[in-house]
Amino acid sequence: MSKRILVIGAGFSGMWSALSASRLLDQVGRDDVEVALIAPKPELHVRPRLYEQNPAGMKAPLENIFKTAGIRFIPGLVERIDTQRQEVSVAGLGEDASCQTIAYDRLVIAAGSRLNCPPIPGLGEHAFNVDQIADAAKLEAHIHGLASRPKSAGRNTVVVVGAGFTGIETAAEMPARLRETLGADADVKVIMVERNADVGPDLGPGPRPVITQALTDLGVAWKLGSGVASVDAKGVALENGERIEADTVIWTGGARASGLTAQIPAERDSFGRLYVDRNLKVKGLDTVLATGDCAYAATDHEGNYAMMSCQHAMNLGRSAGHNAAADLLGESLLPYSQPKYVTCLDLGPWGAVYTEGWDRQVKMAGAEAKALKTKINTEWIYPPSGDRAELFALADPRRIVVA
Template identity: 55%
Template sequence: MKQQILIIGAGFGGMWSALSAVRLLDRQQRLDVAVTVLAPQAELRVRPRFYEADLSTTVAPLGPLFDAVGVHFVQGSATRIHSEERRVSYRDRNGNSASLAYDRLILASGSQVSRPPVAGIDQFTFDVDSLESAQKLEAHLQALRRQPDSPARNTVVVAGGGFTGIETAMEMPARLRALLGEQADIRVIVVDMANQVGGAMGQDIAAVVAEASDQLGVTWKLGSPVAKVERAGVVLDNGERIEASTVIWAVGVQASPLTQQISAERDLHGRLHVDRYLKVLGQEAIYATGDTAYAAVDDIGNHALMTCQHAIALGRSAGNNAAADLLGVEPIAYSQPKYVTCLDLGAWGAVFTEGWERKVVLTGQEGKALKTQINTEWIYPPAAERAAALAAADPLIPVVA
């Protein structure tokens, strides 16, 4: 019987883990190890683009790619990790219970939007955390056209001024005008705990976000979080009420709940602490990658963020090292010292920065051209051709040159 490398999740971390594991098995000419991906769908859902209006190109099928490289796909959702038994229970697409054994497990089950105990958050907010939730938001926005003109109809509140909140808010003026007409008195309001517009992104980039916000008509309510969400608005912690038919929640993310089933240390986002090879500390057969891994990217104290930029490299490393561990060959330490940011600012353009201090390099339409290239080319899967796909999974290839 073949040994099994089991990967939970088919996002950036999971897909690249699978390709990288097969790459090393191929190089070692080992046919006695199988690579299996367990996920709800054999597709890469390009989550970084779910803030956009057109979702038609945000899903990339993975079936042909997995077939080309010999990855076995199992459609289902993991429900329980039995680490002592080296087994994962799951529900298949028909709701039936089943299980898969593993010799090495790679947890790549991603993250989900944080939902703190705020009154009304589950009933009255939207998000762009998943394809389904982004589709739900778009359907809601389309339905606004059938409502009578009112301040609430014309207002969108975005709770959270981080990466997702900013990109979502900056798209909203154009989306609303396309739906409600150029003469509609639209309002897009970002509610953020920071004391400065774009403050969560750092000082240099904040000035660019402020400029874009002014030009697009996006306003900010700073220093007071949302305390309550109602059917037609929000109440802030300071008592202020904003009438709004649309409230979008973008206040941070938490690692997949599956991380809670593994006996190991976790960070404040629920990510598992891993060693330099991405093996979960205290576990002999479990690796974490993507948004489930709290991983050092360099030797000066920086850690991977919960972004596709880091998930791609984390996946390539996790797959390689899980296979190396099983084969008894030398692993390759995960390292990703170069960090960049490319933040979409709607019709204004985009801003591209380099380094952990986020030094601004490109803005406006120059930044937008790069953001478009990233969103439509760089983060998509390789072609379903075995040699090229495996070559692309080399853990030593930098995601950002």
């Protein structure tokens, strides 16, 4: 191969970037350009579902998809990106821990994000989270093990730190999961702690009455206006001096873009995302594109920017892959645009709430919204299946998917 498009990451944006780039190459009949993707394993981790039970099963294989689409998979971890030399250093995994250098003609950074963990005393040692599959599985094992502990108020209490999207979805699941472990009649407490003045501060006032009603009906309480000062094996101390006894503390403190973005000589926002133009090129660099949670990208001309979400990552990926290939081949680029914005927030056994627009107008709630959320989580966000033609049809960047 004389040229190479290199994608870092096999998440939602990385998978769709590689497929979209391969689609354009196939469309114009070019077989002299390689599309390669680097990730630890050829599998998609369905991260939006990790608040649910059985997190270890929240992954989908990608090997056959890559083979069908003609995408080369490179197992490993990217350690260094050199934008001047246009190459990356990749550390092997397992027995083959050797490092190799891979050159690129166009680079797509789709390395995703990680949970933000500030230096709060005891947070790393004593708090759980649902950021990655291994983390969520560790929490699930802990909850299953609570029944073997002596009865106490702390054993029966879960504190969820953060009342944002992930915090709400996690908290809504907890009362039922605790009772599964401790017994249907167990006196359980689930308490959300949020330093802001409202539940769901980033979700706005639109869906808040539905959210607070659902949480109340589920038995979830909340404490607002104070963050966490420290965490230990038996609970949390709040910044206002209050203490909550709890054997289970779950941290949902937001996400930050992959640390690889810090290696790119370009401007980043407060979340570590790289500033990109409408074609998803990193500003100031001709051969590097960023997508998904690594990109600070405008969705429209109204001042709205993509969220760190599966909804935006899938379409950002389609656009980034197409534009990486188009730019290399001299074909027409397609500016990324995703003006329609929706949210569908899972509220556990109570149901869900579905909103439309950046002002999040409630369009559906309860069981009806839960059915939609289930369809999103179990069907729409999963990798595509089918032959080469079907894969490429779904990878078309003009096919904007809202999920």
